[in-house]
Amino acid sequence: MLFLYVVLLSVSACLLVAGIVEQRRHYTHLESIPHRVLVNGIRGKSSITRLCAGALRGGGMTTVAKTTGTAARFIYPDASEVPVYRKFGIANVVEQIGIVRNAAAYRPAALVIECMAVNPALQEVNQEKLIRSTIGVLCNVREDHLDEMGPTLDDVARSLSRSMPIGGVCVTAERERLPILREEANARDCQLIAVDPESVSDDEMRGFRSIMFKENVAIALKVAELLGVSRRDALIGMIAAPPDPGALSVEEYTVHGTSLRFANVFAANDPESTLMNIRRLLAQRAIARPLHVVINCRPDRMERNQQMGSLIADIDPDGVVLIGEPVRSARSTIPSGWQDRVLDRGDNPDIDAVLADVANSLGSAGSLVAIGNIHGQGEVLIERLAASKTVGEPVRTGVLR
Numbered sequence: 001m002l003f004l005y006v007v008l009l010s011v012s013a014c015l016l017v018a019g020i021v022e023q024r025r026h027y028t029h030l031e032s033i034p035h036r037v038l039v040n041g042i043r044g045k046s047s048i049t050r051l052c053a054g055a056l057r058g059g060g061m062t063t064v065a066k067t068t069g070t071a072a073r074f075i076y077p078d079a080s081e082v083p084v085y086r087k088f089g090i091a092n093v094v095e096q097i098g099i100v101r102n103a104a105a106y107r108p109a110a111l112v113i114e115c116m117a118v119n120p121a122l123q124e125v126n127q128e129k130l131i132r133s134t135i136g137v138l139c140n141v142r143e144d145h146l147d148e149m150g151p152t153l154d155d156v157a158r159s160l161s162r163s164m165p166i167g168g169v170c171v172t173a174e175r176e177r178l179p180i181l182r183e184e185a186n187a188r189d190c191q192l193i194a195v196d197p198e199s200v201s202d203d204e205m206r207g208f209r210s211i212m213f214k215e216n217v218a219i220a221l222k223v224a225e226l227l228g229v230s231r232r233d234a235l236i237g238m239i240a241a242p243p244d245p246g247a248l249s250v251e252e253y254t255v256h257g258t259s260l261r262f263a264n265v266f267a268a269n270d271p272e273s274t275l276m277n278i279r280r281l282l283a284q285r286a287i288a289r290p291l292h293v294v295i296n297c298r299p300d301r302m303e304r305n306q307q308m309g310s311l312i313a314d315i316d317p318d319g320v321v322l323i324g325e326p327v328r329s330a331r332s333t334i335p336s337g338w339q340d341r342v343l344d345r346g347d348n349p350d351i352d353a354v355l356a357d358v359a360n361s362l363g364s365a366g367s368l369v370a371i372g373n374i375h376g377q378g379e380v381l382i383e384r385l386a387a388s389k390t391v392g393e394p395v396r397t398g399v400l401r
Helices: 002-031 045-058 095-104 120-131 153-163 178-187 202-206 214-226 231-240 271-283 302-310 327-331 336-341 351-362 377-386
Strands: 035-040 063-067 073-075 081-083 110-114 135-138 169-172 191-194 249-255 258-264 291-297 319-324 342-344 365-372
Touching: 002 095, 035 045, 035 120, 035 153, 045 063, 045 110, 045 214, 045 231, 063 095, 095 110, 095 120, 120 153, 135 153, 135 214, 153 178, 169 178, 169 214, 178 191, 202 214, 214 231, 249 351, 249 377, 258 351, 271 302, 271 365, 291 302, 291 327, 291 351, 291 377, 302 327, 302 365, 319 327, 319 336, 319 351, 319 377, 327 342, 336 342, 351 365, 351 377, 365 377
Parallel strands: 035 110, 035 135, 063 110, 135 169, 169 191, 258 365, 291 319, 291 365, 319 342
Antiparallel strands: 063 073, 073 081, 249 258
16 A cells, blocks of 8 residues: 555656646746737637737737637748647647747747637636736627626626736727726736727728728737837738638629628627628628528527527528527527528538528529528538639628627
8 A cells, every 4th residue: 555655646746847847848938939919808819819910920020820719720920820730629728838839939029829718717827827928918898608707798808807917018999898907907917008999090991902890900000019010011911911711701602593692700609799790791782682691500509599590680681591400599589570581491401402592582693691600500501602613702801800
């Protein structure tokens, strides 16, 4: 028995020493990167990460970035990128250690990294132990992940504030809950800078070839300014930055004889962002009526399914297609006045048949907007459309906030 105790103590001691060595090595890698920008918030983190990295590259700074979003990417100093490998496809905040190690190998002046933690305690660990950012970004406070950060939006604001750098600087575009963010920043001796979206001119926005939000651009410009990059150079770098794979996009296809403009709004999976993006696309005439909406449901996102169904009255589409599982969760919140426009295709639909129904209803031309959750039948829908004959180049691509 004594022997077993000795073995147990020896193993524990070895693990402790290994942990201390690994921690010190990680901190050494962090300290070799002078500027570390941690991007947090509810919507638009991946896009802002790419914009910040592009702005810093525009100023001649060697910059490495990493997004989490729809498809996690490690972005090299030359803006090329590779997917982040995850064992068994499972995301874990510990992967940030390997990201920092790989980033340090390029001796960058800056690392821009998206916060991948949702749990409040893990958000704090991500900041204080894994990244130790010198500049924080808290883009916005929206209604999402309420089960972990809620139940109220005030709770979400306080949870997100755990990623603010103690004694550092944090940049935000949030307005409604700015007083809460200021209170949290003061508690951390953190300078909170609130950017004004209108500080970005329409002329500057016209330089982008894709749909952009002034809030996101304003945040990236402020981060660049804090690091000594001129506005002109930052804008040039942002315009040249490649968009996120999950970015808002509208493409035109010919589907069963119908000229179809397809808007992929899956990434805006909270109701406020979803409705905002659809309205903006309609206002900019990237999509037009007649308009159909497809809602993809997931069994582990019941609340979100219901939220998407409740948006139908505000969108006022000519038709609604429900796919995924369980579709009843979305249908239950669609107002009665729109129930006769619903086509229920269930959890394993024939996507070709779905598209045929949409084309038949739209006639010669129209638009289809995809909302909800991309995984599962949403991915099948996108793959099937991508295999269709494309009518020209993408109409627009852009970023979500």
